[in-house]
Amino acid sequence: MELAPTLLPTCASVKVSVIGAGKVGSTLTQRIAEKNLADVVLVDVVEGLPQGIALDLMAAQGIELHDSQIIGTNDYGDTAGSDIIVITAGMARKPNMSRDDLTLINAKIVAEIAQETIKHSPNAIYIVITNPLDVMTYLVWKITGLPTYRVMGMAGVLDSSRLQAFIAMKLGVYTADVSAMVLGGHGDLMLPLPRYCTVRGVPITELMDSSTINELVERTRHGGAEIVKLLQTGGAYFAPASSACLMVEAILRNQSRLLPAATYLQGEYGINDLFLGVPCRLGCRGVEKILEVDLTKAESEALQASAESVRRNIEIALAVLD
Numbered sequence: 001m002e003l004a005p006t007l008l009p010t011c012a013s014v015k016v017s018v019i020g021a022g023k024v025g026s027t028l029t030q031r032i033a034e035k036n037l038a039d040v041v042l043v044d045v046v047e048g049l050p051q052g053i054a055l056d057l058m059a060a061q062g063i064e065l066h067d068s069q070i071i072g073t074n075d076y077g078d079t080a081g082s083d084i085i086v087i088t089a090g091m092a093r094k095p096n097m098s099r100d101d102l103t104l105i106n107a108k109i110v111a112e113i114a115q116e117t118i119k120h121s122p123n124a125i126y127i128v129i130t131n132p133l134d135v136m137t138y139l140v141w142k143i144t145g146l147p148t149y150r151v152m153g154m155a156g157v158l159d160s161s162r163l164q165a166f167i168a169m170k171l172g173v174y175t176a177d178v179s180a181m182v183l184g185g186h187g188d189l190m191l192p193l194p195r196y197c198t199v200r201g202v203p204i205t206e207l208m209d210s211s212t213i214n215e216l217v218e219r220t221r222h223g224g225a226e227i228v229k230l231l232q233t234g235g236a237y238f239a240p241a242s243s244a245c246l247m248v249e250a251i252l253r254n255q256s257r258l259l260p261a262a263t264y265l266q267g268e269y270g271i272n273d274l275f276l277g278v279p280c281r282l283g284c285r286g287v288e289k290i291l292e293v294d295l296t297k298a299e300s301e302a303l304q305a306s307a308e309s310v311r312r313n314i315e316i317a318l319a320v321l322d
């Protein structure tokens with residue numbers, strides 16, 4: 001049968017490659033596909049794993065009613081021409097491990113992935129998820145040589161959504177009515193900002209006493225560890241996948257959303273040459289703007305402490321790669 005020439009300039013669709021077909025990568029693939037955001041290429045070193053997950057997800061396509069194509073592969077050639085590359089590959093925490101304990105092993109994995117993927121998708125926007133997040137994002141930027149606005153890390157959306165959930169649970173209100181903000185590195189020194197948390201515009205400082213707020217702040221700081229301890233066999237992945245999907249959607253749909261992301265700072269908040277979580281405007285070009293909110297002296301000092309801890313770890317990671 002001869003096909004009529006297409007009226008569209010090309011039949012190519014939007015393509016997102018997810019590297020790492022573990023818990024976060026496979027759940028993110030499901031979210032992207034079921035929201036019909038893009039075709040997804042899922043890559044892993046383990047033979048059969050991404051292929052099996054892709055086949056399983058495709059078998060649900062007729063029920064979930066989406067038309068995203070999902071391909072599982074061990075070959076980076078299949079990622080060619082990706083619009084977005086999400087890196088989730090690497091080791092996850094075990095009980096009693098900090099995110100920083102993953103630096104040595106994950107630096108090598110993430111560096112190799114950055115090298116392989118940029119060859120095939122020089123125009124992609126990168127979203128890094130692997131821990132320690134702020135350090136791995138820096139490595140991806142260094143290795144790919146991309147402009148800073150095209151590389152970002154996902155953590156602030158997750159940390160903020162945890163705080164949002166804890167506030168909603170405590171007050172017994174609808175979660176989406178709560179707006180919460182967490183800045184800083186994705187570690188124990190992260191900086192939840194109760195002054196900027198509201199329920200439909202009402203500051204939570206008017207709805208809860210300070211000891212309750214402190215309790216929620218501490219729970220947020222250790223939100224990841226709380227889940228690791230319960231699961232015993234890995235870390236959180238449903239909310240991390242949802243958080244990454246929100247960022248993918250903001251970029252692909254050019255939504256100009258104000259979201260916290262690990263982004264490259266050049267003097268903003270008095271910090272230089274570091275990726276750290278701050279509020280950004282995300283759109284089709286990547287990080288389109290960094291928003292500088294006023295911080296008190298104590299908040300500013302806490303952000304600096306978080307930055308210094310990330311800086312020390314970047315040095316460790318770069319030393320491993322030398």
Ligand code: TXD
Nearest residue numbers: 020021022023024044045089090091092129130131155240
């Ligand atoms: O907020 C955040 N940024 C995070 C980060 C929230 C949750 C999880 N976070 C981190 O993501 C976590 O600490 C890990 O460093 C990563 C991935 O977590 P996940 O829970 O998905 O880990 P899994 O299930 O162990 O999956 C990791 C996969 C696994 O299938 C490996 O075979 C694969 O990574 N892997 C690789 N794929 C491709 N290439 C290489 N080299 C490779 N090495 C391992």
